Amino acid sequence: xxxxxxxxxxxxDTAAASGYGRFPGPGARVAVWIAAQVHLMFAAFVLGVPMFxxxxxxxxxxxxxxxxxxxxxxxxxxxxxxxxxTALWGAVLVFFLTTLYPQFWNHMARIFGPSMWLYVGxxxxxxxxxxxxxxxxxxxxxxRAKWGHWGLGIMLNVWxxxxxxxxxxxxxxxxxxxxxxxxxxxxxxxxxxxxxxxATWIPINIHRMIANAVFGGAIVAAYAAYRFxxxxxxxxxxxxxxxxxxGNFIAISTFIVLPFAGYYLGREIYEYNQQMGITMMGGFMxxxxxxxxxxxxxxxxxxxxxxxxxxxxxxxxxRFTPYTKWMLLVLIIGWIVWATPHTxxxxxxxxxxxxxxxxxxxxxxxxxxxxxxxxNIMILTTFxxxxxxxxxxxxxxVSWAKAGTMVQAAMFVLSTGVVIFYGIYGYFVAALVRIGFxxxxxxxxxxxxxxxxxxxxxxxxxxxxxxxxxxxxxxERAQYALFVLAVTFTWLMGLxxxxxxxxxxxxxxxxxxxxxSEFAATPALGYAANVISVCVLIFLGLVAFIFWLGxxxxxxxxxSVAGPTAPIPATAGGE
Amino acid sequence: MWATxxxxxxxxxxxxxxxxxxxxxxxxxxxxxxxxxALGDDVTPEQLxxxxxxxxNGAGQCTTCHGLGTRAPNLLTAHAxxxxxxxxxxxRVAGQDCxxxxxxxxxxxxxxxVAGFGNIMLDVRRQLPEDQIWAIIAFLQSLGGDVTVTxxxxxxxxxxxxxxxxxxxxxxxxxxxxxxxQENACLGCxxxxxxxxxxxxxxxxxxxxxxxxxxRSGILDPDxxxxxxxxxxxxxxxKQFGDQLSAAQLETLVQFLAGRR
Numbered sequence: 001x002x003x004x005x006x007x008x009x010x011x012x013d014t015a016a017a018s019g020y021g022r023f024p025g026p027g028a029r030v031a032v033w034i035a036a037q038v039h040l041m042f043a044a045f046v047l048g049v050p051m052f053x054x055x056x057x058x059x060x061x062x063x064x065x066x067x068x069x070x071x072x073x074x075x076x077x078x079x080x081x082x083x084x085x086t087a088l089w090g091a092v093l094v095f096f097l098t099t100l101y102p103q104f105w106n107h108m109a110r111i112f113g114p115s116m117w118l119y120v121g122x123x124x125x126x127x128x129x130x131x132x133x134x135x136x137x138x139x140x141x142x143x144r145a146k147w148g149h150w151g152l153g154i155m156l157n158v159w160x161x162x163x164x165x166x167x168x169x170x171x172x173x174x175x176x177x178x179x180x181x182x183x184x185x186x187x188x189x190x191x192x193x194x195x196x197x198x199a200t201w202i203p204i205n206i207h208r209m210i211a212n213a214v215f216g217g218a219i220v221a222a223y224a225a226y227r228f229x230x231x232x233x234x235x236x237x238x239x240x241x242x243x244x245x246x247g248n249f250i251a252i253s254t255f256i257v258l259p260f261a262g263y264y265l266g267r268e269i270y271e272y273n274q275q276m277g278i279t280m281m282g283g284f285m286x287x288x289x290x291x292x293x294x295x296x297x298x299x300x301x302x303x304x305x306x307x308x309x310x311x312x313x314x315x316x317x318x319r320f321t322p323y324t325k326w327m328l329l330v331l332i333i334g335w336i337v338w339a340t341p342h343t344x345x346x347x348x349x350x351x352x353x354x355x356x357x358x359x360x361x362x363x364x365x366x367x368x369x370x371x372x373x374x375x376n377i378m379i380l381t382t383f384x385x386x387x388x389x390x391x392x393x394x395x396x397x398v399s400w401a402k403a404g405t406m407v408q409a410a411m412f413v414l415s416t417g418v419v420i421f422y423g424i425y426g427y428f429v430a431a432l433v434r435i436g437f438x439x440x441x442x443x444x445x446x447x448x449x450x451x452x453x454x455x456x457x458x459x460x461x462x463x464x465x466x467x468x469x470x471x472x473x474x475x476e477r478a479q480y481a482l483f484v485l486a487v488t489f490t491w492l493m494g495l496x497x498x499x500x501x502x503x504x505x506x507x508x509x510x511x512x513x514x515x516x517s518e519f520a521a522t523p524a525l526g527y528a529a530n531v532i533s534v535c536v537l538i539f540l541g542l543v544a545f546i547f548w549l550g551x552x553x554x555x556x557x558x559x560s561v562a563g564p565t566a567p568i569p570a571t572a573g574g575e
Numbered sequence: 576m577w578a579t580x581x582x583x584x585x586x587x588x589x590x591x592x593x594x595x596x597x598x599x600x601x602x603x604x605x606x607x608x609x610x611x612x613a614l615g616d617d618v619t620p621e622q623l624x625x626x627x628x629x630x631x632n633g634a635g636q637c638t639t640c641h642g643l644g645t646r647a648p649n650l651l652t653a654h655a656x657x658x659x660x661x662x663x664x665x666x667r668v669a670g671q672d673c674x675x676x677x678x679x680x681x682x683x684x685x686x687x688x689v690a691g692f693g694n695i696m697l698d699v700r701r702q703l704p705e706d707q708i709w710a711i712i713a714f715l716q717s718l719g720g721d722v723t724v725t726x727x728x729x730x731x732x733x734x735x736x737x738x739x740x741x742x743x744x745x746x747x748x749x750x751x752x753x754x755x756x757q758e759n760a761c762l763g764c765x766x767x768x769x770x771x772x773x774x775x776x777x778x779x780x781x782x783x784x785x786x787x788x789x790x791r792s793g794i795l796d797p798d799x800x801x802x803x804x805x806x807x808x809x810x811x812x813x814k815q816f817g818d819q820l821s822a823a824q825l826e827t828l829v830q831f832l833a834g835r836r
Contacts, residue, residue: 229579274695278646283639284604291598298590480586487590506608511701515608522606529598533591540587 019103020517028100029519030531035096037497037535038542039089041215041490043167044208045543046082047160048216049075050130052250054153061146069141071243075220076134077553081546083130087123101517104508110185111195112170119166126159161209168204169196174509175500176200176272183513199272203265204500210261213254215489221247222486223547225479230551238472244482245310251485252303252386256379256449260442269503276510280503287525288499290341295492297335300378302484304331307385309478315467317392330381337374340365369426372438376419376445380412383449387456394463404459408452415448490539494532502528607634609703612710616726620713623724627714630707635699637711647696648689650715661720670754674723677712685812705730750823752831775812776802783836791829794820 023031053075060068097105109116133152140149176199180187186195224244231237270277279285308324311317340362364370387408398404422437429437504510506520514520612626631637640647650660657663664673667687671679680687684696699708706729713724749755756767756778766777781790792799797812820828 226583229583230576273697274693275697278639278695279606279636283636284606287601287604290601291594294597295594480582483583483586484590487587488594491591491594502606505606520608524603524605525601526599526603529595533595536591537587 019101021100021102023096023100027519028096028517032093032096032100033531034535034538035089035093037494037532038539039086039093040497041493041535041539042082042086042089042542043164044212044215044493045219046079046086047164047209048212048214049079049082049220050153050156050160051213051216052220052246053079054150054157056246057150057153061150067239067242070239071246073134073137074243074550076130076137077550078220078223078546079130080134081549082543083127085542085546087127101508104513107183107185107509107513108170111173111181112192115166115169115192115196119163122159122163122166126156126163129156129159164208164212165201165205166196168208169198169201171500172200172204173198174507175276175504176269177509177512181509181512200265200268203261203268207258207261207265210254210258211493214251214258215493217247217249217251217254218482218486218489219247219543221251221482222543223247223550225482226544226547227551228474228479229476234472237474241313241471241474244479248303248306248482248485251489252382255299256382259375273510276503279505280499284522284524285499285502287341288495290339291525291529292492292495293335293339295488295495297331297339298488299485299492300331300335300382301328302481302488304328304382304385306478306481306485307389309475309481311389311392312475313470313473314389314392315470316395317389320388320392323388324385327381327385331378334374334378334381337365337370338378340370342367367427369423369434369437372426372441373419373423376441377416379445380416380419380448383452384412387452390456391460393466393469394460395466396459396463398459398461401459404455408455408459411448411451415444418444487536487540490536491532494535495528498528498532606636609634609707612706614706614710614726614729616729618726618729620717620722620724623710623713624717624722626707627710627712627717630703631711631714635703635707635711640695647692651718659719661716661718664715664720672723673716673720674712674728677715678708681708681711750827752827755820755824755828776805778832778835781835782833787829787833790832791825794825794828 021028053072056068056075057072060066060072129152133149133156136149136152140146173195178186178190178194178198180190181195186192221244224240224247228237228240228244231240266277266281269280281289304327311320341359342362342365396404419441422441426434426437502522505522506515507513508515609630614622614626637650641650648660652659660677661673664676665671667676667680676687681699683698685694688694699711703711709724709728713722716722716724755761761778765775767779769779776784785793789800793802795817816825
């Protein structure tokens, strides 16, 4: 114990003298990195899950289907445990920052002090709203009281979102501080609000809201997968199969729009500072996007694989089975193209070894035209998988069914044609024109998705069933696909966190407050990947514990509802 | 259930391990921190070149744009058949030698944007200390030219500048219009006497095409009104001449241009 105290004292002395504290072992940077990243992963979970907890509860209320209500409550039970973990890691982060980076923390507190008080206040309000929402579930479960309960769920989302927006103000300030800020603080006439509402605040807010829904869906799907594997009855298996499907559907459908929010954020970064944007996309971080492409390729493959396996539990789906191998082929080709390196930072020796600024063969595949084409076709293929899944057990009865299907097919062909046309045309125009083509490609894909979905909803209304979906009849390997999705989303989140934070390079606050610590240099991807993996394993380990707790609480409640086995005394009944 | 737990754990470890391995086998690039170089007055050109190459490929992050030749001119090998930067830097701006041109283009890059590229580079003094800038210049000179940077160019230990350039180029007091045009790199974009790049409107006959007031406002606020036919170069002309030129210099320049009919 005295050794530990001596170590702590030494750290405090160092912090006072140099502006930086020492952390034994991996050092101060890794300590803060892990605390921040794990906190962020839990925060994303507790912000994402309430979004669809209220949506599923609403579906349950309107459709009078208790299955959805049960699902919603199960989501919320996970939240109660995850919430504590979020707060604990948040406290660890604050303590690390104050002891390891005291001067930086002083700077932030000087600028954002009032918003920090507001943050804490709202955190209390959010916590108690969550407790009311969860523990009041059975008390307010009918009539107007149920709507009041649903309102609590809405408020939980509102408080959580405001809390996130405040924290986003702090971290985006570090990336894009307003003009005129110095180490001493804000210039005359500038307020805390100006520092919060900086150039990248809104894009990060939007990006994180969508990403939270994706992440929450993926983790809930993994929870369902685990419970499916542990299920002892067919009824349990059916419930968790369905829950896994819903979680995965939410994760993938929201994930498809995430790149658009990413483009918006990237554009704002370029607008704020071109050099920062170039560092992010083409500088020392250029290889990061190749790793990202590898991860997203895995996500596409795992999500489609899950859907294809899911068709095994749908009567009538076998007629679509021959198409899956072609869809798999398209996805793999798209993945290879997307993950092809192109505009990489290179030394003189590397340039000479390549015989030019780009690789002689990969140059053709790695350009934006090819990559945009590949990713858009992968999105279309995934959407087609989902459409086939949806149509599997339905036999449309509307008179225009055949024509409607033909129009849908034409939309797919047209949209693919537009994507490929602009992909090829992009090779023959200037870069500035080529960048504009991505808008047409994305527009064609979105139009196809929206148009086909609208037609499909009308087309299958009143359709005959080829047989009910046999929930629970799902192979175990499908559940492992859900685990792959959850682990990959979590790792991807860590990678993107590194990208966002790393582009500041050796600045605590970009071009305002320089990092002069021994860890000021931004590490290479390999080192970053090691830290990200540690964060992911810590998070998943704790989440597994929370899942286990969720099961424990459920079995305890089931026992208490079943009640004692002894006969109830007659006096208890009144008569 | 233990078997399932182990399978899930093994899968999670395998997926995490796969991504970790992928990220570790690709080229590893670290973003270095600019540090003051321990180069004294007696530093040799060779030492400056070595230090400069390190900064160019590391903390300076110059290769992000200049190594590829797609975002900015390729400085490492021949660009557009013009030879390496060390060989061509002395001919870029009339009246500026290689060293002066490179320093000016590093600290005021907007004034030297090469046709076909965007005005994306910022003053490197925002990111690098003076001694590293001079080391980069020495390295660039070594690519096909003679290294003329010496220890005398580096800032002194007391924090002052050994040369005026260490605190930014000295403010000129000349009122010779041609010297002003050259010092402020106007001829990097505007042609005069039938020679020069057509990035901005030619100075030949400018007094007959636009008014004296328009010439003055064009220097002070270049983006307020873009000359017809030059829309694609909007935003390229530096906007600091109002601060950079004295009133006498500005009026000398305006009257000189207005007289070219």
